[in-house]
Amino acid sequence: MLEMAIFSILAVVAVTAGIAVIAQRNVVHSALFLLVHFCCLAGLYILLNAQFLAMTQLIVYAGAVVVLFLFVVMLLGLERARELPDPRRYQWIVGSLLGMLWVAALIWALFPQAAQTAPALTRSDNVRQIGAALLTDFAIPFELTALVLLVAVIGSLVLAKKKLEG
Amino acid sequence: MVRDAIVGFWHILRAMGMTLKYFFTKPVTVQYPEQPVRLYPRFRGRHELRRYEEGPYQGLERCIGCALCAAYCPTQCIYVQAGENQDGVQRSPGERYAEIYEINLLRCMFCGYCEEACPTGAIVLRRQFALADYSRDRLIYTQDRLLTPSEPHAIILDDRAGSEQERRPGVSGKPKG
């Protein structure tokens, strides 16, 4: 009962904030709604007994990613979105197609025969298991993710360097 | 790099040792209203108009209204208006006396030139430094207030090095000018 109430509140706030992220004209406000959204997600994880995931969500997304967004926005002074002509004219067609596909997937997922959400964890003391799983069963995806991040870091360095020279 | 870090850390530790040493020394603060502050003998505070304390003119004002102080004042904060002494009601020994004598302490910079200019030693800068007040008008000192001596709660240090003598307000100090 209590759980249902908390879930409903978090879910409504999360969806509203998610819509607000794309509806806002002010970039900083958008980032803030993103923050609210992330916090609600963390709350949902806690309801599923996934405390580790919730805290990681807060640290990585709410704590670091949004702060970086804000930093860049403030540094470049991009608070007001300007009306720019769209350089890619057919983007909206691809976008709406992909969006419809996604909505279809969501609707399909809502049907009972397809509904396979992860069950809530029974124990909240699962940090050890997560660590063990990441470094044994899922070692290769884990390391690959690290590689992807490394490539991204090097790529951004190269881009920044080119800008400096040019 | 490592050496820099160690040296830097050592410097910070030394700095913290230094502050800790002072943490355990007695504060030098003078708790002013309760305890007297220490002033040097040639400290220049608020002006006072003096009277003759002895001799044939005892009790008369020293000021003769010549306005040399006002002329000499760099900030022009002194206003003097002289009046003629009538026979029988002498306020000063000379022909004239100061009918109005005002000092605007908001402009005064306590340079002491008025004191130097005065031929009779009438205006002197004494030690009163507690001059805060609630209105600007109150800081334009009028003659009656300038004639009222007032001493701060202070110890006047001896001019000669080392020793200091405590002075009770307004009793035995050597007047200046």
Add this chain to the structure above:
Amino acid sequence: MDWVTDFWIPVIKAIVVVLALLVGGAYMTWGERKLCARFQVRYGPNRAGPFGILQPLADAVKAIFKEEIVPHHVDKAIYLMSPGISFAAVLITFAVIPFGPQIDLLGRQIGLWIGDLQVGLLYLLAIAGLGSYGIVLGGWSSNNKYSLLGALRATAQMISYELPMGLALLSVVVLAGTLNLNRIVDFQGQWPLIVWQPLGFLIFFIAILAESNRSPFDLPETENELISGFMTEYGGIKFALYFIAEYTAMVVNSAIVATLFLGGWKWPAVLSNLHPLAGVALFLAKVLVVLFLYVWVRASCPRVRYDKFMRFCWKFLMPLAWVNLAVTAVIVALI
């Protein structure tokens, strides 16, 4: 009965802790002024009550009765929200810190902590990250160049200090083998972690100085460059909220240091076994020691330049924390 235990006891504990933190934060302003004054061979506030003990009260009354000013050029909602975010983040940080053992009260077993979270250490990091939003948003919403620079510095500073801080905490986790703060305190029954982790303690303490914007890392508000940094446009009770958030953060951060590195309420076990309240007293004593350290550092070290701080964090503190973590991990693996 269950309703009482499950609901009311945590609520009462939370209220008590919040009140204690409020008083603690308010008195930290007084304590810092007093201590700083002694470091500078002065007396500090001593007019309001004996030893100036009523000074925080006088300051609070003054702040409350000031005119409430909202400049017309600010982003009003965020401007009003930001001090609250700062303060709330500080208060909820304390939720996972154990400040005493389990005690018998009116026939019930009551643990002297609010939440016994399995991932308590991560919780601390997460909330520390959220707390800096108060500063960042306050600076941005003020719509003033000095405030904006303060906010920018706060963001850059936060990204820099959080990594060494997290790494220093990781070496604690490696040693204690748990993220639960109660377990970490239990682990320190024999020896506090500072004995095994002197370097970790140092790194964490430096990071935490930066986290609570204390001198020598008070870069977001550097009054000689940025007027008052992110709080330039704040006055009255809003300013007071920022101010008390900063000082309560000092208290909470000291509690974190005491819990993680100084043995919490447990060490030395000889004393904390005597009486449950002896543990609480030990904890408080350790918090006070760390608070003294805070003020001592402030009284001794001049503010570092902004770029030097960034370089220090990224190029010195972080490699150092990595080395510390690696050495710790190897030793733990070998033993």
